[in-house]
Amino acid sequence: MTGPVDVLVIGGGINGVGIALDAAGRGLSVTLCEMNDLASATSSASSKLIHGGLRYLEQFEFRLVREALTEREILLQTAPHIIWPLHFRLPHQPHLRPAWMIRLGLWLYDHLARRDRLPGSRTLRLDEHSPLQPQFHLAFEYADAWVDDARLVVLCAMAARERGATILPRTRCTRAGRERGLWRVQLEHSDGQTQTLWAKSLVNAAGPWASDLFSTVLPGPPPARLRLVKGSHMVVPRLHNGNEAYILQNEDSRIVFVLPYEQDYSLIGTTDVDYQGDPAGAIASDGEIDYLCAVVNAHFRRQITPANVIYRYAGVRPLMAEGDGKAQTASRDYQLLLNAHDKQAPLLSVFGGKITTFRALAEDAVNRLGKHLPQATGPWTTKLVLPGGDFGEQATLSASLSKAYPWLPETIVQRYVRSYGTLCRRFLQGCDILNDMGEHFGAGLYQRELDYLMQAEWARTADDVLWRRSKLGLRLTPEQQTRLERYMNVRREA
Ligand SMILES: Cc1cc2nc3c(=O)[nH]c(=O)nc-3n(C[C@H](O)[C@H](O)[C@H](O)COP(=O)(O)OP(=O)(O)OC[C@H]3O[C@@H](n4cnc5c(N)ncnc54)[C@H](O)[C@@H]3O)c2cc1C
Structure with a gap:
C-alpha cells in the first residue's frame, strides 16, 4: 500500500478543483479524480457570470448575495485574463417590477459588500440607438463580471498541480469505503485500468451526482437531497453592437440574459426546468429554445428564430432540495456536510454552490477538513493569482x-x-x-x-x-x- 493522501476529491468541476487547490496550498497531499474531462459537466454549462445575483435579493438571500459580491471583487484580481467586468442593462417594465423596487434592489447590490473595482448602478434613458424596441425608454445599469467557466476550472487544476496535487481526469471513482481509519478508494481509468488509493479524508464534489454517489460509490444514505434543475443556453449571431449585456424580465417573472459572446455572437439563457435522470444526458430542448427566442423577440428590435441558433447547451444545477416551490426560486446557496463521527475518516459532501462562490466554498471546506488534518496551514486564497493572471490590464x-x-x-x-x-x-x-x-x-x-x-x-x-x-x-x-x-x-x- 502506498501512503495515504490527505485529501481525495471526487469531481473535477469548479468546486472539486477549488477544494483541491485550497488544500494543496495548505501543505496537504491531494489527489482529484474526474470521470470525464475537467469541467465537462455543470461547470462548463453556466451563464458564465461572476455575479452577486441581483434577482436573489427578491428571495431575501442576503447572505449568498453578500458573499457572492465579495467574491466578485476577489476573483477580478485572481484571474484578470478570464474574468472581466460586464455592464448589464435592465430595461424597465413597470408592470413586472416597479422602479422603486429595482432601485432599492440595486442600492442594496451596490452596498451589500465592499466594491473597489466596479462602478455603482445608474438609471439610463434609452434613445433611438438602443437595440431594444422603441417602447423601452428607461433602463437600469449595473456591473457584474464575466468568466470563462471551463477555463477557470482548468486554471485552478493547474494551480493545484503546481502545489503538488495529482489531477486525474478521465478517472471514475467506483467505490469508497472506510477501512483501518482511512478511506479505501477504487478508481477506474478510461483505459479500463483500476487503481486503489488510500486517503485520510474524502471529498464528494460530484455536483449533480453528489446525492446519487451514495447509492453507487459511497456508504450510507445521502445526508441531504438535491433538486436537479436544468438550465439551457443558445448562441446566435450577435444581436447588438455594444459591449453591454442585457437582463430581460419575462412575463413569468423569470429573467433571461443576453450576453456578448466570443466577439461575434450573443449567448442567451437560461431556463429552469426540473430534471430527473443522468445529468450527463441533459440537452436544451426545442421548447426551451422557443421560449428563449420569444423573450428576446419581446425586447429586441432584431428578431430571431430557432433557425438562427448556432449552438445550444444545457447544464443541471445541483440545488439543495427545500420544498416544492418553483424551480427558479429554489435557493442557489450551498451546504457543506461533514461526516466524521467517532473519529472516523472524514467525508465532506458539497451540495449546491455557484461558480462565483467556489473560492469561499473551498476555503470553508478545507477549514473543516483541516480540523482532522493537523498539518494543514491556514486559509490563503484571497491573494491567489491563477496561472497566466500575473499582469495588470x-x-x-x-x-x-x-x-x-x-x-x-x-x-x-x-x-x-x-x-x-x-x-x-x-x-x-x-x-x-x-x-x-x-x-x-x-x-x-x-x-x-x-x-x-x-x-x-x-x-x-x-x-x-x-x-x-x-x-x-x-x-x-x-x-x-x-x-x-x-x-x-x-x-x-x-
Ligand atoms: C444553466 C446554468 C447556469 C448557471 N450560471 C451560473 C452563473 O452564471 N454563475 C455562477 O456562479 N454559477 C452558475 N451556475 C451554477 C454553477 O455552474 C454550478 O453550481 C457549478 O458549476 C457546480 O460545480 P460543481 O463542481 O459542484 O459540479 P460539476 O461542475 O457538475 O462537477 C462535478 C463533477 O463530478 C464528476 N463526477 C461525478 N461522479 C463522479 C465519479 N464517480 N467519479 C469521478 N468524477 C465524478 C462529474 O463528471 C463532474 O464533472 C449555473 C448553472 C447552470 C446549470
Missing part, C-alpha cells in the same frame, strides 16, 4: 504581446490574452514568424497552441479543445474539426 498585456510578436494577427492576440493571459508566452516562445506556429487547424488555432493544451492542460479530445479550453467549436468547420481530432489521436498514440 488586458490592454497592456495585449500591447506587449503585439510588440514581441508583431506577426501575430490581432484577433489571435486578443484571444490569447483572454484565454491564457501570460501563459501564452509558453507556446509562443521561440516563434519568430507565423510559420513557426506549425499546422493551422482553422480560425487561428495553430499546432503550438494545441500541443500546449495537450501537454499542459489535460486536453485529449477535439471537444476538450473546441468547447472547454476554447470556444473555437463555434468557428471551425466540420472538416477542420475532423482534422483536429485526427491530429490529436495520432499525437496521443505517439
